[in-house]
Amino acid sequence: MDRYSQHYNRLVELIYQIPLSLNGWKNFGDHLNQILDSSLVHLLAMDFKRQALSYSYAVSIMPEALIASTEVHYLHYPVEADPRWTSFLAPERKGWYQCHHHLSDDYVAHSDLFQHVFLPIQVRYTSAHELILDEKICVLWGISTSLERQPLTEDELAFLDRLLVHLKRVVTIQRHIFEFSSKAIMGYALIDKLAQPIMLLNLTGEVSHCNLAMQQLLSQMKTIKIEKNYLKLPEPYQEKFSESLKYIEFSHKYQQLLPEQKLENGCIKIINQENDILYIFVSALLSEQEIRAFGIRPQVMLTFYSSKQSVTIDFHLLYAAFNLTPAESRITLDLLDGLAPKQIAQKNLVQVDTIRKHIRSIYKKTATNRQADLVKLLLNMPRYY
Structure with a gap:
């Protein structure tokens, strides 16, 4: 018996609890990370019809807020910036995909994506296997390890092979949640994990989604409100915000604003009668991945910060405020x-x-x-x- 077999029954039990519990996948991922000393267990889906990431759930040894912020940042990059997808989806690939067979240490050292996104969350090596792969959708199961941990071994992959049949059953039963849906948009699920108040709008100013922190902020502050599903700010801030939306729409239409560019004057500072300050950081979601992950149209993400009512500084706020x-x-x-x-x-x-x-x-x-x-x-x- 190998050293992992003693955990097999418990892991199978956790797999079949995934559809029955809101924390089912997290419980399974946490247990597997502990057993393998891995950094990340990831369930990821791509809808081929829309060529969009349609589902993402990551369980990591790192703080959840950091992982959620990292996933949002990952969407900023075009699909082709992550060469792992091409190798994983190659028709000739069979069995486990392991990124170190395709991506050298030299490549990683010069990759902006690895240096700024993956390595900071202890992700250097990734092993992945399909759970569903047909003409409509790919659902993959990935396990990532750090540079110090090194890649998963053949014995470890053989042990994971024994779990695959059970995971495939569970994922097949829940297939509908991995397909692109207007009711289950991956980008919305990601920002719901972030602690900072965040609002998504389309370029006309219509609100499409607010996370829980944003809903709480709206209930606490009279400075801002939503009327007929449109964000309303006091003047002259409303005019400035409307001009920002027009600028984003114009720039996107004529491709003058690149996804990696920071918006000029992308911060609105509102001071109320009590001299309380509310900052609104405006980020345009213009990359192909962002558009597809947050729906089918370009959107704007507003990150709100008030020292009196917001949470402490975190990864997403630093990204929104200073890129x-x-x-x-x-x-x-x-x-x-x-x-x-x-x-x-x-x-x-x-x-x-x-x-x-x-x-x-x-x-x-x-x-x-x-x-x-x-x-x-x-x-x-x-x-x-």
Whole structure:
């Protein structure tokens, strides 16, 4: 008996609980991560008809807020930026796909996607297997490990093969949840996991979705409201917001605003009669992946921040306010905690020169020059610029 077989019965039991519990997939993923010392267990679906990611559920050893923010950031990249999809969907592939057979260490070292998105959440190696794969949809099961952990071994994959038949049964029964649906949009599910208040609108200003934190903020603040499904701000802020939407629509129509560009004046600062400040960060969802993940039309994501009513600074807020990558956001929060570059490097198991390179980028994006200035900025977060 191999060292994993003792866990087989418990894992099978957890698999068949997935359809019966809201936490079913999380319970299974947490248990598998612990057994394999893996970083991430991922259930991901692609709808071939729409060529869109239609479902994503990740269970990680990292904080859920970081994973959700990272997934939103991942959608910013075009599909072709992730070469793992091409290899995984190749007709000649059989059995497990393992990314290290296709992506060299040199490729990873020069990949913006790996350096800024995957490696910061301890994802270097990925092993994936289809659970459903036909002309309409692909549902894959992926297990990712860190650089230190190294890829899954043949013995580990053989053990996972024994679980595949059970997972395929469960996923087949629930096939409808993996297909693209106006009632179950992947992007909505992702922002529902984020702690910051977030609102999605189409380019006409019509509200399409609010996460729970946004719903709570609307109930607490009289400054903003939704009327006939349209966001209403006090003047002159409403006019400025309307102009921003027109600019985004015009720029997208004539392809003058690239997905990776940061909007100029992408922050609206509202001061009410009590001198309370509400910041609204405006992000255009213009990449093909973002459009498909959040519906079928370009949308705008509004991230709200009020020091009196919002939660503390997190990964998504740093991305919305300063366009920091997940890696930069994680280092920024460590700097806010008072850690020195060498301590951050030791904590994240990377070279100190790598941390210093990220810090230089952080200073540039936040218009600061040293750690003390950055901390002061964050303690008064956010600055209107």
